[in-house]
Amino acid sequence: MRRRAVGHSGLQVSRLGLGTLTWGRDTRPDDARALLRRFVDAGGSLVDTASAYGSGExxxxxxxxxxxxxxxxxxxxxxxxxxxxxxxxxxxxTSRGALLADLRGSLRRLGTDHIDLWQLHAWGQAPLEESLAAIDTAVSAGDVRYAGVSNFVGWQTAQAATWQNAFPGRTPITSAQVEYSLLARRAEVEVIPAVRAFGMGLLPWSPLGRGVLTGKYRRGIPTGSRGAASHFSWFVEPYLEARSRSVTDAVAVAADGLDLTPAQVALLWVRDAPAVTAPLLGARTVAQLEPYLEVEDSTLPAEIVAALDDVSGGPNALRTAED
Known part of the structure; x- marks a missing residue:
């Protein structure tokens, strides 16, 4: 698998990331083992987790x-x-004490002496400078190598990056993690421009539209899917309305013409979008992961990308600027 730099930093990662949100709950340890082995064997390196996932599990x-x-x-x-x-x-x-306590717990549970990329999981009520000072402390102590933010909107991303850039010695914000897919393109309005302006990398979560873009919900909610799970149905439900169905249908048509699956088309659209470093895949089994590894050398034709842009919200101004 090819690698990409995370923004303008020296951190190199695979251009697909393996997400662990479901590990310890919907993904059994044996499946997690098989997933990690297959991902690394394919050249994958970026594994995304959180102290909150499965309450640390x-x-x-x-x-x-x-x-x-x-x-x-x-x-x-x-x-x-x-x-x-x-x-x-x-x-x-996001107070200093809570963040550093989370970090200590993460280091202990992971059995490692450092975190490669430590991210603020959300914008909190604590003063931003206090939260960012915790990052500086962690980096100075050698517990963290790089820092990022997650689920920040555009102005929050820019404020965090500006604060860290304002004084020599502060840790730069290297990455931003937000939802981004054909069903969730709001990041293009402010977050991605901020990411590009500050030389950051973008790590999109739910690149398959919370699973809806795989096409499995086109005729109902299948048994065993996230949409059928009591603890995940709320997560999928917003993308089961008419507009999402029309986008999903367009993805399916494109997939038929390209001899790909809808999930592969949806992933390629995100993976190769401007500013993206690595989409994070929430596969629960190797069987789910395998199709995404198979398209390592594939790209979508420009006319297909443009058509999907149009049906999902209009032209991507950032893509147009690159052309």
């Missing part, structure tokens, strides 16, 4: 696999801090 599983199956130096670990579940409620706490 995703990191624990990854840590065990790095001790037993895959050498630590073959993996770029990206994890996140500042978000969790307390008393069944989602809580964002």
């Amino acid at each position: 995703a990191e624990r599983i990854l840590g065990r696999l790095l001790r037993s199956d895959v050498p630590r130096d073959q993996v770029v670990i990206a994890t996140k801090a500042g978000f969790g579940i307390r008393d069944r409620e989602r809580v964002v706490d």
Whole structure:
């Protein structure tokens, strides 16, 4: 698998990332083992996790696999801090104490002495300068190599990057992680321009439109899918309306003409979009992962890209500027 630099930094990662959101809940440890082995064997390196995933279980599983199956130096670990579940409620706490406590927990669960890419999981109520100072502390201590932000809107991304660039010695913001797909193109309005302006890399999550762009929901909600799961149905439901169906139908038509699957078409559209470093794949089994590895050497024809742009919200101004 080819590698890309994360923005203007020296950090190199595979141009696909393996997400671990479901590890420890919907993805069993044996499936996680097979996924990680296959991903690394194919040249993949970027593995994205978070202290909140499975209340830390995703990191624990990854840590065990790095001790037993895959050498630590073959993996770029990206994890996140500042978000969790307390008393069944989602809580964002980006205070210095909470962030550094999350980091200590991540290092322990992962069984590593450093995190390659440490990200603020969300914009919080704590002063931004306090949250960013925690990043500087972690980097100075050698616990973290690079820093990023996740789920920040455009002005938040720019504010964080500007603050870190304002004084020598602060840790640059290297990456931004946001939802981006043919069903979620809002990032093109402000987030991606901010990413490009500050020389950051973009790590899109849910590049397959929360699974909807695979086409499996075109005739209902299949048993065993995320849309059928009580803890994930809320996540999929927003993309089961009429507009999303029309985009999904267009992806399916393009796939038929290209002898690809709809999921492969949706992934290629994101992978090769302007500013993208690596889409994060939430595959739960090797069977789900394999089709994405198969299109390593594929690209979408320009006319197909343009048609998908049009049907999903209009021309991508950033793509047009590159041309």
